[in-house]
Amino acid sequence: VPILSPAAADAADWSMASIARRSAAGLNTLRQRIVVDDDRSVDDATLVARVRDGDPVATEALARRHMPAARAVALAIVADADLADDVAQDAFVAAIEEIDACRHPERVGRWIAQIARNRAKDALKAQRRRRAVPLDSVSLASDATSDRSSDLAELRRRLVAALDRLPEERRTAILLHDMEGWPHHEIAALLGLPDGTVRSHVHHARRMLRRLLGEEERP
Amino acid sequence: VSDRRIDFTALGTTADPQRWQRIIDEALARVQPALAARRQQRDAVALIASWSRPLLAAAAVAALLLGSLAVTQEDEPETTPAADLAAVSRAAVQLGTRPDAAVLLRIVGTASEQ
Numbered sequence: 001v002p003i004l005s006p007a008a009a010d011a012a013d014w015s016m017a018s019i020a021r022r023s024a025a026g027l028n029t030l031r032q033r034i035v036v037d038d039d040r041s042v043d044d045a046t047l048v049a050r051v052r053d054g055d056p057v058a059t060e061a062l063a064r065r066h067m068p069a070a071r072a073v074a075l076a077i078v079a080d081a082d083l084a085d086d087v088a089q090d091a092f093v094a095a096i097e098e099i100d101a102c103r104h105p106e107r108v109g110r111w112i113a114q115i116a117r118n119r120a121k122d123a124l125k126a127q128r129r130r131r132a133v134p135l136d137s138v139s140l141a142s143d144a145t146s147d148r149s150s151d152l153a154e155l156r157r158r159l160v161a162a163l164d165r166l167p168e169e170r171r172t173a174i175l176l177h178d179m180e181g182w183p184h185h186e187i188a189a190l191l192g193l194p195d196g197t198v199r200s201h202v203h204h205a206r207r208m209l210r211r212l213l214g215e216e217e218r219p
Numbered sequence: 220v221s222d223r224r225i226d227f228t229a230l231g232t233t234a235d236p237q238r239w240q241r242i243i244d245e246a247l248a249r250v251q252p253a254l255a256a257r258r259q260q261r262d263a264v265a266l267i268a269s270w271s272r273p274l275l276a277a278a279a280v281a282a283l284l285l286g287s288l289a290v291t292q293e294d295e296p297e298t299t300p301a302a303d304l305a306a307v308s309r310a311a312v313q314l315g316t317r318p319d320a321a322v323l324l325r326i327v328g329t330a331s332e333q
Contacts, residue, residue, distance in 0.1 A: 051254075052257065053257060053258070053261050054254040054255065054256070054257030054258035054259075054260075054261060055254070056247065056251070056254055059247060059250060059254060060243070060247055063243050063246055063247060064243065067232075067242075067243060067246065068231070068232045071232060075230065081230060085238075085239075085242050088242070089242050089245060089246045089249075092246045092250075093246055093249045093250055096250040096253060096254070097250065097253045152229055152234060155229040156229050156230055156234075159227065159229060159230050160230070174225065175227065175230075177224075178224040178225045178227055179227035179230065179231050205225075206222075206223070206224075206225055209225050210225070
C-alpha cells in the first residue's frame with residue numbers, strides 16, 4: 001500500500017524548508033506526548049490547566065494517572081470490579097466536563113477520587129434497588145462471568161469476598177494504600193479522618209485480610 | 220507482619236491491561252466533545268485577542284488625528300463677513316478716513332455668495 005498517492009506526492013511541498021518545518025512540528029508533538037506521559041515530569045496543576053484549554057494529550061495523562069485510584073475507591077464501595085470500572089470512567093468523564101469546578105488543581109487526584117466515591121455510593125444504592133440480592137452474590141457472579149483465567153478469577157473472588165468483610169473506610173484505606181500507593185495523609189484527607197486513624201485502618205485491614213485469605217502470620 | 224502490603228495485583232488495573240486501556244479509551248472518547256468545545260472557545264478568545272491589538276492601535280491613531288484636527292480648527296481666526304466689516308470700519312476710524320467702497324463691496328459680495 002503506497003504511503004502517498006502519485007498525485008499527492010506531486011502536489012506535496014518537498015523543499016528542505018517544508019520538510020524541516022514538518023519534522024519540527026512532528027517532533028514537538030512527540031515531545032509533548034512523551035513529556036506528558038511521564039508521570040513525574042508534568043505536575044497536576046499544569047495538566048489541569050491544559051485540560052481547561054481542551055488538550056487531549058493532557059487529558060489522557062490525567063486519566064492514566066488518576067483513574068486507577070478512582071477505581072480503587074469505587075471498588076472499596078461497590079465490591080465489584082466491573083462496576084468499579086464503570087464508576088471510575090463515569091467519575092473521570094464528570095471531572096473533565098466540570099474541570100472548572102476543580103478549585104485545587106494540584107490535588108485533582110483527590111478530587112476525582114471524591115467524585116468516584118460519591119458516584120460509587122449512588123451506584124451501590126441503585127444496584128441494591130434493582131436487585132434484592134446480597135452484595136457478595138452480585139460481585140462474585142460478575143467476576144465469574146468476566147474473567148477468562150480461572151486462577152485469576154478465583155484469586156479475585158477470594159480478594160473481593162475478603163474485602164467485603166471489612167468496613168467501607170478500611171476497604172478504601174487498604175486499597176488506596178496497598179494497591180495504589182497513596183500515602184496515609186492523602187487517604188486521611190479524602191476520608192476526612194486523622195492520619196492515625198488511617199494507619200490503624202490499614203494495619204487492621206491487613207491483619208484481617210491475611211486471616212481471611214489464609215496467609216500464615218509470621219512473627 | 221501487618222507492615223507487609225497485601226498483594227492486590229489480581230484486583231488492580233494491571234491484571235487486564237487491555238481491558239483497562241479500553242476503559243481509558245472510552246473515557247477519552249466520551250470527553251472529546253467537551254474538549255473540542257474548550258478548544259473552540261480558546262481559539263475564539265485568541266482570535267479576539269489578536270484583533271484587539273491592531274484595533275487599539277487604529278483607535279489610538281484616530282483619536283490623535285481627531286484631536287489635532289480640533290486643535291487646528293480652534294487656532295484658525297474667524298473670517299466671517301461681519302468680522303471683516305468690523306475690521307475695515309475699525310481701521311477707517313483709526314486712520315480717520317472713510318472705508319474704501321471697493322473693499323466694502325467685495326466683503327458684502329462674499330457674504331451674499333455664502
